[in-house]
Amino acid sequence: MPAASITTVPVPLGDRAYDIFVGRDLLHEAGARIAALGARAAAIVTDAHVGPLYAETLAQSLKQQGLRAAIVTVPAGEATKSYASLETVCDAVLEAKIERGDLVVALGGGVVGDLAGFAAAVVRRGVRFVQVPTTLLSQVDSSVGGKTGINSRHGKNLVGAFHQPSLVLADTALLDTLPLREMRAGYAEVVKYGLIDDAAFFAWCEKNWQGVFAGGPERDEAVAQSCRAKAAVVVRDEREDGDRALLNLGHTFGHALERITRYESARLVHGEGVAIGLCLAFRFSASLGLCPEADAARVEAHLAATGLPTRLAQVSGGCGTVDELLDAMAQDKKVKGGALTFILARGIGKSFIAPGIAVDSVRAFLEKEINASRP
Amino acid sequence: MPAASITTVPVPLGDRAYDIFVGRDLLHEAGARIAALGARAAAIVTDAHVGPLYAETLAQSLKQQGLRAAIVTVPAGEATKSYASLETVCDAVLEAKIERGDLVVALGGGVVGDLAGFAAAVVRRGVRFVQVPTTLLSQVDSSVGGKTGINSRHGKNLVGAFHQPSLVLADTALLDTLPLREMRAGYAEVVKYGLIDDAAFFAWCEKNWQGVFAGGPERDEAVAQSCRAKAAVVVRDEREDGDRALLNLGHTFGHALERITRYESARLVHGEGVAIGLCLAFRFSASLGLCPEADAARVEAHLAATGLPTRLAQVSGGCGTVDELLDAMAQDKKVKGGALTFILARGIGKSFIAPGIAVDSVRAFLEKEINASRP
Incomplete structure (x- = not known):
């Protein structure tokens, strides 16, 4: 048929x-x-x-x-x-x-x-x-x-x-x-496309996410729009020499969490790491004065509404110490002269590649995040 | 230096x-x-x-x-x-x-x-x-x-x-x-470039092969000319969709002999298989009336002069039966409707891709070759 x-x-x-x-x-x-x-x-x-x-x-x-x-x-x-x-x-x-x-x-x-x-x-x-x-x-x-x-x-x-x-x-x-947990994990990547460079799509997600999960026409629209967004980046930079790095929004933190939880899916799956990572990228951007606090809060509110984790404290079995997180990040990224390249944001839909982020400022941010999670 | x-x-x-x-x-x-x-x-x-x-x-x-x-x-x-x-x-x-x-x-x-x-x-x-x-x-x-x-x-x-x-x-x-046997084996591929499309280079080989083996300036010239010849074919057809098949001159028979001798280098190395294969390709071309017998004889005379094998009877431990040879060839090539694609020659330096060669004519040729080898 x-x-x-x-x-x-x-x-x-x-x-x-x-x-x-x-x-x-x-x-x-x-x-x-x-x-x-x-x-x-x-x-x-x-x-x-x-x-x-x-x-x-x-x-x-x-x-x-x-x-x-x-x-x-x-x-x-x-x-x-x-x-x-x-x-x-x-x-x-x-x-x-x-x-x-x-x-x-x-x-x-x-x-x-x-x-x-x-x-x-x-x-x-x-x-x-x-x-x-x-x-x-x-x-x-x-x-x-x-x-x-x-x-x-x-x-x-x-x-x-x-x-x-x-x-x-x-x-x-x-x-x-598909199990709900896997659905949510994939959905974190859908939201990512809005956060990178399409504020209207993020707003659409806030309004239509339930249809995406339920299997209505919204699901097809979300998949098609995500494919369009990824295809546009891939066409600009097929072999990841430049712009394609934007697709890593949320992934530096996310990969570090996957490493710390030893890729044990019972503790954390990729999309959950990405969800926390997206929130951290926005809060880190806000803490650097790059991005309105309200945008970071809006990202977290939407991901939390779908049932995704948004905070380090939600990592099952713990997210490790600040040093462990920094070590795990260094495995993903080259540290050059005490500085890292991150994907940061000036707001929803305004992400950019930010080289030269001092390791010390990442450390200070993570310490604040971990302390904030303590009871 | x-x-x-x-x-x-x-x-x-x-x-x-x-x-x-x-x-x-x-x-x-x-x-x-x-x-x-x-x-x-x-x-x-x-x-x-x-x-x-x-x-x-x-x-x-x-x-x-x-x-x-x-x-x-x-x-x-x-x-x-x-x-x-x-x-x-x-x-x-x-x-x-x-x-x-x-x-x-x-x-x-x-x-x-x-x-x-x-x-x-x-x-x-x-x-x-x-x-x-x-x-x-x-x-x-x-x-x-x-x-x-x-x-x-x-x-x-x-x-x-x-x-x-x-x-x-x-x-x-x-x-x-390099051991002499390995030197000879590589030399079979040098000669091949002349046989494909450069009669002048083949004539140069006949005159200068001892310098190639001895390590004089002739060796550098032979290597450089071979690289030029291969590069020209590769540039025309990088991914082997067409012309690059010419480089397989002598290789259909050669690969079959390598298979029959189970890739045991004590019995036959690749270049020796190619040497016999080049002679067979020229004699087969001659038997089909495509190529002067004198050219096939000249190919054999030159390869034999360098100490390379040129006949099926020279395969250590035997070359198998005609059926075994045909079977081994069928593994290398697709047999379509009882026909194979070969690289044949109209003379020295005049090789071409010949689709539609009947398996029966290959069989008749190989029977003649094997009988001719019998004492």
Whole structure:
């Protein structure tokens, strides 16, 4: 059956240009859209959570269009972004006789997208791939922009490739069964796009977030607008030499919290770290006199309304000491002459890259934040 | 000390353009040339044969220019082109704190170049790399053109990336200590460039090959001319969508022989397979009435004069049956409707891509070849 209402977001990257389709029930007609790319075969890479729900539907849809379709299932979870899984997936894709003109289809969240996209980048020195993201986080963030990769013992995403997908199908109906906590975590990235450079979209989020969570047309609109925002940044700076750093708003603090909680999802997931990080970035900007206190308060009020954490004290098991936080941040960033580069804001929708932020001023801010959290 | 005479071969690939320098004793001044690329640190990847001979010289040369230099040593041999070695090298490069602006330097033969180049392509989603090839084969073939990769259990070089080096330093003095058999094997690829499209260069080879082996100025000229020839093909077809296939002259038969001898270098090395393959390609062309018999005889006479094998009967331990050879060829090529694509020749320097060669005609030719070899 044709999807009721589909939004197309073009990503105009020259000879690597592609479209993102956003809408409900895209999965059922995925075969026709994927077949239009002209391949004869596809290897569907999915995980043990998502595969049983959707892989067979997708495979049937491809077969109806005359494509061979194989299903490759990896374990769910961040540990799957490993060298060992890369080998498993590459060999399985080769076993499925995927040639240069054929496709890898990533069906899952960010882990599957990053891993399958990287495998597609290197099998036969590069085959095309399609993203079918199944979480809000991957629909609005990781499936767009071409960053693929795995984790090294030296850090996350340190081994990978820039490899743009040939097509992204964001079926918003797949989010109906997403756990609320994962929905919220993805939503933190949606809000981020408003905070970076689109105050009107942030205001729209304040008004419409319940529809986004409930699965109304607001959800499609939020996903499409997020993809547009990310695509615009990626088109300006595909390989992250400049502007793309704006997408890291909230992420310096967020990554530090993920490190301190050892990436244990029971304690903190990425989007929760980002939510706290967004609030910290705005409060830090306010404390430096850059941003009205009222804007920082408004950011916190909205994220808290959706049930996201906004304060260091909300990190399960504790957020560590100021020194531990600074250490964890230094692993993410290069400290040059006692100074760091941050993404700060002059207000909602007015974020900017701020080099030369003194470590001492970060320390003073974090001490205030931690003390404020004490009972 | 400055090298006496250095030839520069430009590879004009737009924003991926680079130079190949060819000459004696380039290793000693490598630091200055590499430092000119603007990095602050380099990870030298080498193997257990080459490392003890040259890695410290290269590291010192880099340090004199103010670069940090780390040495990463992998086992020698084809088995090193593995997923496990990729992990080892990537993690070692990260351990050496190589950032986006820094370098990986491949110091060794084709195995090291392919592995280190692939690691450079994926560490931090791509850092630059420099090739310092130490065998004739890698100086005239694998170090030029940007193909990098590892082997899969499904076949050789099936996982990798197109990643052009930023600089190639071919120090021809390093070949002084190369075993004669490896020298000959590399020389088969030199001759190939003449056979593809440069009859004058083939005639030059017939006259000057002893100087190439002995290490006179003829060696530098042969390496430089081979690099020029390969660069010209790569510039026309960087990602092997067309013309680059000409470089496979002699390789369809050669790869089949490597497969049949299970890549056991005691039985056959790549260049020996290519030498026999070049002779077979010319004799096959002659048997199809495409090429003068005299040209095929001249190819064989020259390769035999240098000590290279030219006949199936010379494969140590046997070349297998006709069916085994055809099977091994089918693994390399797609057989479409009983036909294969070959690189054939209308004469010396007149090679062309020949699609639609009937498997039956290949079979008849191979039967004749094998019977002719029988005592």
